[in-house]
Amino acid sequence: MSVTILKKSPSPGVPQGPDARLVADLNDFAGRLDQQQLWWASGYLAGLAASGAQAGKAQPAPAAEASPAPAWTIFYATETGNSRSIAEELLGQIQGLGVEARAVDLADFRPAQLKKETRALFVVATHGLGEPPDGTEAFFEFVLGDRGPTLDHLSYAVLALGDSSYEDYCETGRQLDARLEALGATRLADRVECDVDFEAPSEAWQQDMLARVEAERAEADAAPAGPAANGAAAPHLVPVGGRQYTRKDPFPATVLENQPITGRGSSKDVRHVVLSLEGSGLSYQPGDALGVWPTNPPQLVDQFLTLLELEADAEVRLDGESTTLGEALAHRLELTLLGRSFVQGYADRFDVAPLKALLDAEDRAPFNDYLADRQVIDVLADHPVALSAQDLTDTLKRLTPRLYSIASSLEANPDEVHVTIGVVRYTAFEREHFGSASNYLAAPGGTVPVYIAPNPRFRLPEDAAAPVIMIGAGTGVAPFRAFLEEREARGADGDNWLFFGDRNFHSDFLYQVEWARYRRDGLLTRHDVAFSRDQQDKVYVQDRIRERGVDVFDWLERGAHIYVCGDANHMAPDVHAALLDVIAQGLGRDCDAAEDYLRELKESNRYQRDVY
Amino acid sequence: MTRSADSDVSAVEVVKRSSDFLRGTIAQSLADPLTGSIPESDGTLTKFHGTYLQDDRDVRAERARQKLEPAYSFMIRARISGGVLSPQQWLLLDQLARDHAGGAIRATTRQTFQFHGVVKRDLKKTMQRINEMMLTTLAACGDVNRNVMCTPLAEISAVHAAALETADALSDRLLPQTGAYHEIWLDGERVTPVRDEEPVYGPTYLPRKFKIAVAIPPWNDVDVFAHDIGFIAIEREGGLAGFNVAAGGGMGATHGDPATYPRLGTVLGSCSVGQAVAVAEQIMCVQRDYGDRRERKHARLKYTVDDRGVDWFKGELTSRLGFELGPEMAYEFRHNGDRFGWQQDSAGAWHLTLFIPGGRIVDRPDRQLLTGLRELARVHKGEFRFTPNQNLIVAGVAGQDKPAVETLAQRYGLDAGASLEPFRRDAMACVALPTCGLAMAEAERYLPDFLGRLGELLERHGLRDEPLSVRITGCPNGCARPYVAEIALVGKAPGRYNLMLGGNRVGDRLNTLYRENLSETQILETLDGMLGRFAGRRQDGEGFGDFVARTELSGRAA
Numbered sequence A: 001m002s003v004t005i006l007k008k009s010p011s012p013g014v015p016q017g018p019d020a021r022l023v024a025d026l027n028d029f030a031g032r033l034d035q036q037q038l039w040w041a042s043g044y045l046a047g048l049a050a051s052g053a054q055a056g057k058a059q060p061a062p063a064a065e066a067s068p069a070p071a072w073t074i075f076y077a078t079e080t081g082n083s084r085s086i087a088e089e090l091l092g093q094i095q096g097l098g099v100e101a102r103a104v105d106l107a108d109f110r111p112a113q114l115k116k117e118t119r120a121l122f123v124v125a126t127h128g129l130g131e132p133p134d135g136t137e138a139f140f141e142f143v144l145g146d147r148g149p150t151l152d153h154l155s156y157a158v159l160a161l162g163d164s165s166y167e168d169y170c171e172t173g174r175q176l177d178a179r180l181e182a183l184g185a186t187r188l189a190d191r192v193e194c195d196v197d198f199e200a201p202s203e204a205w206q207q208d209m210l211a212r213v214e215a216e217r218a219e220a221d222a223a224p225a226g227p228a229a230n231g232a233a234a235p236h237l238v239p240v241g242g243r244q245y246t247r248k249d250p251f252p253a254t255v256l257e258n259q260p261i262t263g264r265g266s267s268k269d270v271r272h273v274v275l276s277l278e279g280s281g282l283s284y285q286p287g288d289a290l291g292v293w294p295t296n297p298p299q300l301v302d303q304f305l306t307l308l309e310l311e312a313d314a315e316v317r318l319d320g321e322s323t324t325l326g327e328a329l330a331h332r333l334e335l336t337l338l339g340r341s342f343v344q345g346y347a348d349r350f351d352v353a354p355l356k357a358l359l360d361a362e363d364r365a366p367f368n369d370y371l372a373d374r375q376v377i378d379v380l381a382d383h384p385v386a387l388s389a390q391d392l393t394d395t396l397k398r399l400t401p402r403l404y405s406i407a408s409s410l411e412a413n414p415d416e417v418h419v420t421i422g423v424v425r426y427t428a429f430e431r432e433h434f435g436s437a438s439n440y441l442a443a444p445g446g447t448v449p450v451y452i453a454p455n456p457r458f459r460l461p462e463d464a465a466a467p468v469i470m471i472g473a474g475t476g477v478a479p480f481r482a483f484l485e486e487r488e489a490r491g492a493d494g495d496n497w498l499f500f501g502d503r504n505f506h507s508d509f510l511y512q513v514e515w516a517r518y519r520r521d522g523l524l525t526r527h528d529v530a531f532s533r534d535q536q537d538k539v540y541v542q543d544r545i546r547e548r549g550v551d552v553f554d555w556l557e558r559g560a561h562i563y564v565c566g567d568a569n570h571m572a573p574d575v576h577a578a579l580l581d582v583i584a585q586g587l588g589r590d591c592d593a594a595e596d597y598l599r600e601l602k603e604s605n606r607y608q609r610d611v612y
Numbered sequence B: 001m002t003r004s005a006d007s008d009v010s011a012v013e014v015v016k017r018s019s020d021f022l023r024g025t026i027a028q029s030l031a032d033p034l035t036g037s038i039p040e041s042d043g044t045l046t047k048f049h050g051t052y053l054q055d056d057r058d059v060r061a062e063r064a065r066q067k068l069e070p071a072y073s074f075m076i077r078a079r080i081s082g083g084v085l086s087p088q089q090w091l092l093l094d095q096l097a098r099d100h101a102g103g104a105i106r107a108t109t110r111q112t113f114q115f116h117g118v119v120k121r122d123l124k125k126t127m128q129r130i131n132e133m134m135l136t137t138l139a140a141c142g143d144v145n146r147n148v149m150c151t152p153l154a155e156i157s158a159v160h161a162a163a164l165e166t167a168d169a170l171s172d173r174l175l176p177q178t179g180a181y182h183e184i185w186l187d188g189e190r191v192t193p194v195r196d197e198e199p200v201y202g203p204t205y206l207p208r209k210f211k212i213a214v215a216i217p218p219w220n221d222v223d224v225f226a227h228d229i230g231f232i233a234i235e236r237e238g239g240l241a242g243f244n245v246a247a248g249g250g251m252g253a254t255h256g257d258p259a260t261y262p263r264l265g266t267v268l269g270s271c272s273v274g275q276a277v278a279v280a281e282q283i284m285c286v287q288r289d290y291g292d293r294r295e296r297k298h299a300r301l302k303y304t305v306d307d308r309g310v311d312w313f314k315g316e317l318t319s320r321l322g323f324e325l326g327p328e329m330a331y332e333f334r335h336n337g338d339r340f341g342w343q344q345d346s347a348g349a350w351h352l353t354l355f356i357p358g359g360r361i362v363d364r365p366d367r368q369l370l371t372g373l374r375e376l377a378r379v380h381k382g383e384f385r386f387t388p389n390q391n392l393i394v395a396g397v398a399g400q401d402k403p404a405v406e407t408l409a410q411r412y413g414l415d416a417g418a419s420l421e422p423f424r425r426d427a428m429a430c431v432a433l434p435t436c437g438l439a440m441a442e443a444e445r446y447l448p449d450f451l452g453r454l455g456e457l458l459e460r461h462g463l464r465d466e467p468l469s470v471r472i473t474g475c476p477n478g479c480a481r482p483y484v485a486e487i488a489l490v491g492k493a494p495g496r497y498n499l500m501l502g503g504n505r506v507g508d509r510l511n512t513l514y515r516e517n518l519s520e521t522q523i524l525e526t527l528d529g530m531l532g533r534f535a536g537r538r539q540d541g542e543g544f545g546d547f548v549a550r551t552e553l554s555g556r557a558a
């Protein structure tokens, strides 16, 4: 890089401008620095000026250890292994220079982490008809798409592998090279393209890269340590103007991703939704939930209008203001969640005798049964009353936000929050039913009003070495994704054990590839799964807990913390019972003793539940 | 090719050597509930047991986005020398297909069948049930001798019987002896103290797959020159007089790598029927000892023969055999396709060859092959024989049972192929997408479309009923033996093929790469012009492949 930081002749009026020789020296020095080092140097010199000292003279130099040379990452995208073998060879060569480096398969790399890289060498093959290699699509979609982050800390070079008998020769390498530059990264060397006989050009490229690594190491050895010498910290959330977003005043979060994560043939539709918190100042910890203010899905609003024969543009008054019925139904009123108070209000106001009877009955069971799988519209349909637009507005409750366990760690995904949404859609009473928030989140695009709902009662142990047992079924696994991301990002070395259950292995193994990676990396110590519908007999997480009882108890004795998340009606009590069994067995004592044991765990915050 | 730490040999060799006679950690990997796959090293070994890990490539990208592992499942291939099955075996096969393999049986180009889509938790059960029907999958794949092929129909039934007997003997003699198969799949006890031995193979088996076929002239339906060893049955006075022996054939190649190429077997001489097994074993042993174990792309017998020369090879073989092969005997090949419809053999038995589109035995709205064959198996008293071209023969039907077979065949559309034009019936495509991990382009699924478009061209040039061999493969490995076809499309990338022309209909000439990386439109344009010239300028009785070789390709290197 050639840099000129000072003009040869100082502009007039600058007091005591440096002489020509000093300018030459400085330019020479600056020419050896890269952009980050330049920034650091400017700060260093400014610091010296401010303290009135002169480097190396009156004051002792600031504690100057040799700054470590930046670590290099060699990323590869391969399908048939050529790129991997080049990357691995280069890795050995760089490490041979005593410089820290790693080689990473882009198929295994979480793209959001790219922000943390400062020196990256890419070895990238093109496949299909000008497409990225299998498995790396997610990375390229991320970087080439709208989510491509600012990369001004990154210096990079690209080696593109291809076959010139294809039309889109080395297309993936070309796209990546151009895109990285566009995202603000600094190109260390022009892209080299290799045809099927890639050995010679790739070898030359490797030598070129090695020379650069070597040169940089030499400089780093020579240069004093500085705060910014080794990569910038991941850019964190920067509150704008100090505004605090809350439940009342939610942050409009942009939807970055809305990805179905149940496979073909699944009986469910589960989404992985990624929202941007950039600029919100919001922060969260694993275990917290995200509050979401839904807009009622249009199909749901239409059902009300059709059933009651009302018009969307009918004027109504709500909170002393006038609006249209359509607006109110979509954004202000609760159309699904059914509570006693709504039923009571409806029954009283319109004198609905059968409902009143049900409400007044001594025995609560029939009423609860009635509510169990009904939504508001079912009550209106079961007990029809001629309602005006204003009646309806006055009768319905106010819309309430929904909570979703956060599935990400901020540490691992700066500026983002991830949630796992089970889309509620079912047919009952000859009508299609839509969950409000889950369908809203499943419809792509736009922004979503959100806030953070902290949950200090669902927290990873402070002790990074404490073992953790996580038990989740269905979307209940969401916070455990956050836990593991967090433990990985913080380098927590406690053991982790995940129990997961769902219906079918093939389609419902939520986040399967991520758990597999954690298993490979050793973060996830044990992993047990139960798929209830893959065999004749149903198997659930509680069955696996019992099967592994001896080890579960052993972990508890070693100080393990247990977390349970997901279905409150069946799973949580069944898991509780299984834990009691396992503990009673482990203790060799009765159920009371086990109850005491579990209660103590609870009191010492080692048995935490987040169930819904 | 992946390099191994031990740079003398390829990584696969290291896996084999340390596998404890093909055990590896297969049993543990099958029991792992967290993944539908098994580790690569076990995958290498399960091939020897006849099963491959695959994934549904149609949903690979989609599932990656869904954060789900690929839709893994297993392909299982059986080893049935000569392709012969009893109706009872057929019924079990049919049941298994419906229970675990998505209701399909895939007839292959080597006279056996494959199941696709068997999920890991069903794999062992399925393997057990295959064995219960007195079939095996051992050595259907892997670096060993594979299924031994044999022309499934001959006019003289005694010749077929004798040739088949040789095929069986070859298959039995060259079968691996490891107890691993029994232990892993059939819950066999490991015999202790461990006494595994591979008298023929040794602990690292062969450098690469090994294939044998027996052809009964004038039928070269097995493409006898496409295999490591080809036996050509010589009939004299209504009996089997011996074999000509060809060695060093093979199809597979790699795009852009001139060190790899298809090769036709070289006829080395002849042997008696009784010598055939010894000859095959010694040829295989030369390859075991001299084949390339460093570079798998270069590890087939054909490269050993070319690298060391035919004379060296013959010399080595003679010294191992202790006798010299006799002179080549006269024979003539007439055709390398199947013969559809009814045929009667010298013993009076009837045989009905059914055309199976793409080799896929499955129920479709227009043709219920699976159901029809099940019904047929319930009444059939003879046998079923898989052909070398992915078709099926209802063999050994007595004259009085013919009408019953015919009725069923008609009811389920089983012999709808009888009325097809020759270019459709003789066409073949390999499996390719979505299951084949090596496919670069579509083949089986594309074949009907391509034939439809080719049919329009033939029609236009008045060539609709012209016999023509068309073969498509999804990559250059050559599973449908494309390099002997008159027209072959060899996949290069989605929708792109290398166009190979100039084979013939007896399977004794390699075709030539005509143009690379063509789209369908470009292929059809090229063929259109050529077919036009062929229609106008062909010599009397000249086939398309011969015409192209004479006019369009002359001067090009083959």
Ligand code: SRM
Binding pocket: B052, B054, B075, B077, B107, B108, B109, B110, B111, B112, B113, B114, B140, B146, B147, B208, B209, B211, B226, B249, B250, B251, B252, B253, B300, B359, B390, B429, B430, B431, B432, B435, B436, B437, B438, B477, B478, B479, B480, B481
């Ligand atoms: C099923 C079948 C094609 C068909 O449509 O019928 C087939 C299918 C496959 N072949 Fe083949 N080969 C099949 C006959 C052939 C033939 C034809 C023959 O043997 O007559 C050849 C060319 C002859 C030869 O061996 O040279 C053939 C040469 C290959 C090769 C290239 C071998 C080479 O040394 O060059 C491969 C790739 C490899 O081994 O690395 C391969 C590999 C494969 C695999 C197993 C892919 C893989 O290794 O992952 C394919 C499985 C696809 C799938 O989803 O089922 N297959 N394969 C045939 C099964 C035969 C059998 O029953 O045993």
Ligand SMILES: Cc1cc2nc3c(=O)[nH]c(=O)nc-3n(C[C@H](O)[C@H](O)[C@H](O)COP(=O)(O)OP(=O)(O)OC[C@H]3O[C@@H](n4cnc5c(N)ncnc54)[C@H](O)[C@@H]3O)c2cc1C
Binding pocket: A289, A294, A336, A337, A338, A372, A373, A374, A375, A402, A403, A404, A405, A406, A420, A421, A422, A423, A424, A426, A434, A435, A436, A437, A438, A439, A475, A476, A478, A610, A611, A612
């Ligand atoms: C702390 C906490 C964490 C949570 N974490 C998650 C999470 O990570 N992922 C997640 O998907 N959800 C989570 N939930 C649940 C979530 O908040 C919503 O309740 C859920 O998404 C449904 O909301 P909705 O607006 O789509 O449906 P709603 O409009 O609220 O409709 C659902 C209502 O329909 C009625 N109903 C009747 N029959 C059925 C039926 N068969 N199925 C469903 N509903 C029926 C019930 O009254 C139910 O309350 C969590 C809840 C809490 C309290």
Ligand SMILES: Cc1cc2nc3c(=O)[nH]c(=O)nc-3n(C[C@H](O)[C@H](O)[C@H](O)COP(=O)(O)O)c2cc1C
Binding pocket: A077, A078, A079, A080, A081, A082, A083, A084, A125, A126, A127, A128, A129, A130, A131, A133, A161, A162, A163, A164, A166, A167, A168, A169, A170, A171, A195, A196, A198, B439, B440, B492, B493, B494
């Ligand atoms: C099915 C297939 C499709 C390919 N498509 C292209 C392409 O469109 N453009 C290109 O430049 N190279 C293409 N190639 C060539 C590869 O990029 C080249 O073989 C490279 O060396 C592979 O590197 P890898 O082993 O790291 O995957 C293709 C290769 C295959 C097998």
Ligand code: SF4
Binding pocket: B430, B431, B432, B433, B436, B437, B438, B439, B440, B443, B473, B474, B475, B476, B477, B478, B479, B480
């Ligand atoms: S030719 Fe290639 S694509 Fe076709 S089955 Fe064989 S290996 Fe697969």
